[in-house]
Amino acid sequence: MNKDILVWVEQFEGEASAASWEAVGVARQLADEGSGGVLACVLGGDGLKDLAEEAVAYGADRVLWAADPTLADFRVEPYATVLQHTVREHEPGTILMAATFRGREIGPALAVRLETGCIADCTELYFENGQLMATRPIYAGKLVSRCLIPERRPQVVTTRVRAFPKPEPDLGREGELVELSVLMAEDEIAVKVTGFEESEGGVSLADAGVIVSGGRGVAGPEGYEPLRELAQILNGAIGASRAAVDAGWIPYEHQVGQTGKTVSPDLYIACGISGAIQHLAGMRTSTVIVAVNKDPEAPIFKIADYGIVADLFDAVPALRDALREKLE
């Protein structure tokens, strides 16, 4: 085993997820510190050449890629198998990937196959006496745990989306592209993908730099309309509290909090959200929090940076207009 770090760069229709570049960025930083190299692994159906070159621009020294019909759709079996062979051949000491739906499935699958540990959803990574240390939130961020994998190598680590900065690509960087040859045959793969239903447009919560979130105060499904208009100006995503989801005003995919998604956007605008502890746990690491609430005593004001005490149906359109004036 060596000091190299392998990053699995996930892609959808030939486009890498921003979270994967965040993982490449932190891998580059750690590899420089530990004098190792960064290997990126890119898997997919076809047309991966651009992506492989992009991986170099983001900091990879070598890109190991495989394009094959068996890899066209994301599936654990063929992906983990190719990664496992790649790890055996190139012997990286550390394997990194983003803690997305895909990464949260591949990371542990790969770790079990390699009989090693997987530290999930890290928000901080650093070396201490040559040992990689990880910080990760637990209990929805109510507590923080410091973890390490002391003995087993390679070690697997997933990085929480948006916890690490996305590096600036350097188009002048040079790297090596290596095609991988070990693949599974389709008839060895048990799981078949028979369809895909793309979610209704908009920005996904996990990747969003801005989230406009609505709670009980939106008072019904139509109450999200002004929030959507505000989000659109900011190229943001729509979030919701558990109360709003449980009331059936908005689908679960939008829920932020301990029983929903944990997010850390640059800006979180909480509208008509009182600030129950489960909700706060899911958004407390946002860079700037704005609260709009009628009730000046609402607990959300305890965690927010800026507050407007007003009815959201007055404040949100006013904010929309003020932003439109400034930004457009």
Place this chain on the structure above:
Amino acid sequence: MHIVVCTKYTPDSEAKMSVDEEGNISWGDSPLIINPWDEYSVEEALLLRDQHGGTVTVLSVGPEAALEALKHAVAMGADEAVRVWDEACAGSDTLATSYVLAKAVEKMGDVDLVLCGKSTIDAQTWQTGVALATRLGWPSLMYTINLVELRSEERSITVERLLEEGRQVVEAPLPAVLGTTKGINEPRYTSFIGIRKAAQMEYPLWTLEDIGAEREKVGPQGSGVRWPEVFEPPAREGEAEIIEAETIEEKARILTEMLLAEKVI
């Protein structure tokens, strides 16, 4: 159909968590509950049993407190409950825990489907379901938000699972490990009769020997990950700066300037 639901006890999601000087985690006087994500798995298992017949067994690896989770599942309607524990299991990460779960599922022998919650609200590793599937060599169908169809004769299943970009429709042979997520169903409340049944039921305890697990593969020596330190995160400082102005339009303009100054828009 024999359906197994893996479950874990956790402190209530309302609990205020703290860490004392010795590093012990406390959840105050909040109750221990079934991991909320697991309720979706129990519900889905009960729906499948009602449709296809068979048995639902809940399985938990844990000390006596794990009975809280098992009792809740039985009160919801699960038929059988098994707890696996040995002091040697303390300090297990998901590598070791998935090994113990796999050994217990293998001992049961006739399992068609294992259901897991997407994660637990305590350690939040999102790992145990897929790790268990890998251990068993079964397909893993994590983040299932819709169980489209289970064909018991054909022994196959079709589900919709979540990815960032949308829902992937996937078909897999049984046995398989399925991870549920909120939205797949609406978990039922426990009934009075269910609670009484749960209180009267026997909860067999399986030891490592019972399931044929090797001791060196559990606990810290069977684990990859160590977590020597847990602490409370620094609190977000102070209270919100409440924006004061005559009109709401003026407040909105002031806030916009502040957000521009913060460089977050």
